[in-house]
Each structure stands twice: as structure tokens, then as C-alpha cells.
Amino acid sequence: MNKMLLTILLTIHSVAEQGKPLKASWFTLLHIKYEERYLNDIKGYMLFPKFPQNVKNLDGKLVEITGFVIPVDKTGASLALSANPYASCYFCGGGSPASIITVKLKKRNTGYDIDDYKKFRGKLRLNATDINEFYYVLELSEEVN
Template sequence: MRTLLLFCALLFAGQATLSAQSNNLWTTLAKITYEKRFDDLLGFKVDVPVFAPEIKALEGKVVEVTGYIVPVEGYKSHTEFVFSAYPYNMCFFCGGAGPETVMEVTSKAPVKYSTERIRLRGKLLLNDDDINRLMYVLIDAELVTGNGDSAGN
């Protein structure tokens, strides 16, 4: 019986850690500054992100993040989409938030569009050199909860 209780306590602690990581990831990703850098192609200086050490430590790591699928023009498929910390009406593309609150996602399997909050797990990549892409990219993403999943959010 003690072993079962210990196992359950450890399982709960692990889930709480993943949940905390998921909820705090956007807070961590917000720890950026910008510097002006000359872009040869454009012919003028552009703002490029400077990632805090906490963000750099996450590059290439598998992370969990909660948020919302953003229906943007040029939507390629259910495996390539933009993900936001905020619902569409408050997201970066509507002027309600900064560029650190969105990320490009490429998922392993199609993720059905929903206006509800979902949780994804994938490998985080950082982008500070391609101004035509978002600064955060989540690859090999998998749906953890949401889209009618009985596990909820």
C-alpha cells in the first residue's frame, strides 16, 4: 500500500512539473530583448531577438506548451500552423501581443483546428536570423490534450 501511495505521489508530482513547465513556458519565452542588425537583403537595420540564457537553455529540448491555433492566411495544413499563447482576438497578428507570444508548429500528425486551448509537446528551436519566420519554432509536435480529448486541459 505504501508503495502504491508513493508511486501515485511521484506520478502527481511529475504531472504537476509538466503542467508548470507548460504554463510557464510562455513567461520564459517572453524574456527577450532586441538589437538592431543590418539586413543585406532589405538594405536597412531590422530588430532581431536576443534570447535570455533561460531561453537558450531550452533550444533543442522537448517542451510542453498550452495555447491556441491561429487561423492565418496561407494556412498550409493541419501539420503546419501558428500557435499562440492567446486566443486569436488577442494574439500577435491582431495587435494584442508581441512576437514572443507565437510560434510556428510542425506536427507529426494532423491537429484539428479548434478555438479551444490545447497543449502540444515538441522540440523547441530558436530563430534569430530569418526575418521571414517567427522567432520560435516547435517541431515534431504532438497533441497532448485538447480537440475533444477526454483528458481535458
Template structure:
């Protein structure tokens, strides 16, 4: 009897810890941001500094799912972005805004190709001050499809 009860509580705790609410978002959701061109003296240049809207701030730290195009920025599979648009019309080609890219931080090395379409899950972090990273960062990223 005690072993059955113990087994029940163990399985119940696994079901609670393994279940995580994942919020499916799209690129329209990610557009809840405005940018102000700001001069940063440390870099002697202008940068677009984000002011995140209430909607996007409300999902910071949440587990998200989003689909987009892979941008492989550093040969060797160490730095990937997810983009709303393929490489030919992405942010880096001057065809879109910084709200159309998300930095992907994987736990393990990945083999992905530019313009590959994937769906990922990860935890959203908002970056307002570190110009060496994107404004949107997904940590603990896993590929869903």
C-alpha cells in the same frame, strides 16, 4: 534462463528509450528574449532580431510542453502557430510581441481551428536569422490535450 535474461534486457532498454524528460513551460518562460530593430538590406526593411536570454537558451533542443491558442495561418491546415493570446489580441494584430507565438511543426497534417486551446509537446528550436519562420519553433509536435 538465457531467454529470461534477454527478455529482461530488452524490456529495460525499452523503458530507457521510451522515457523522455518533458519540461513544462509557460509564456513567462518564453519572454526571456529581447529584440533589436535591425535593418536587413536583403529585404530593404526593418525586422525585430531576437537576443535570447540564458534561461531560454538553456532549454533549446529540449522536449517542452506548453498550452496556448491555435492560430491557423494558412487555410488547409499546413501552418499553425501556438499563441499566448487568442487571435483578436495576438502578435499579428499588433497587440503582443513576437515572444508570444511559437511555430508548430507537426509530423502529420492536423485539423485545428483558430483560437482552439491546446497543450502540445515538441522540441524547442531557437531561430535568430530566418525571417520566414518564428523565433520559437517546436518540431516533432504532438498534441497532448
């Protein structure tokens, strides 16, 4: 392992240990590889993420990320956060499946509008197995001003 990479990894570990959130970037989260697998349940192929080590290092860590809100839950318990505005998000345009995160809120909030540009803080969980969930889930999240 080269010296610069080791320094970065130690810094990530040190910052996370102190309870300070790491800044998650869409650039990092989007640069993953995919593996196509056949699923008997759906009788078809799905893409599964293959997370590189720099993304795996964020799993379970307190992170902050900024993006475009897509309200998907009428109860306000969760929302989707996208790297792109709604018109070009994963659901509607050219975004990749890695360009969107489920944000599970600590406190329900139904006051978000499509394309509100917001920052959230929460514990990042990587998902490489559940086809009913996005690749990234931000748990116990709260908006950061």
C-alpha cells in the same frame, strides 16, 4: 553562479536527459531582449531576438506548452500557437513577436479552429536569424490531452 540557479539548470538537464518534457512558459519565452538590424534584402530594419540563458537552455529540448491555436496552413502540417487569443495575438493586437510559436505537427491535422486552447509537445528550436520564421519553432509536435 548562485546555488539556486545551478540547481535549476541541473534539474532541467536531468529531466531533459530522461526524455520527460519540460514545461515551457509564456512568461519565460516573452522575456527576451531585441536587437534592431538593417537588412539589405528588405531595405529596412527588423527586430532580432537576443535570448537570455534560461531560454537558450530550452533549445533542442522536448517541451510542452499550452496556448491559443491559429490555423495558418490549409494542409494541416503546421499551425501557430499564441500566448494570446486571436483578437490580441501578434498579428492583430498587442502581442510581441515572442508571443507566438510555429508548431510543426508530426501528423497533419486540419481540425483545429481559431482560439482552440491546446497543449503541444515537441522539440523546441530557437530562431534568431530567419526573418521568414517565428522566433520559436516546435518541431515533431503532437497534441497532448
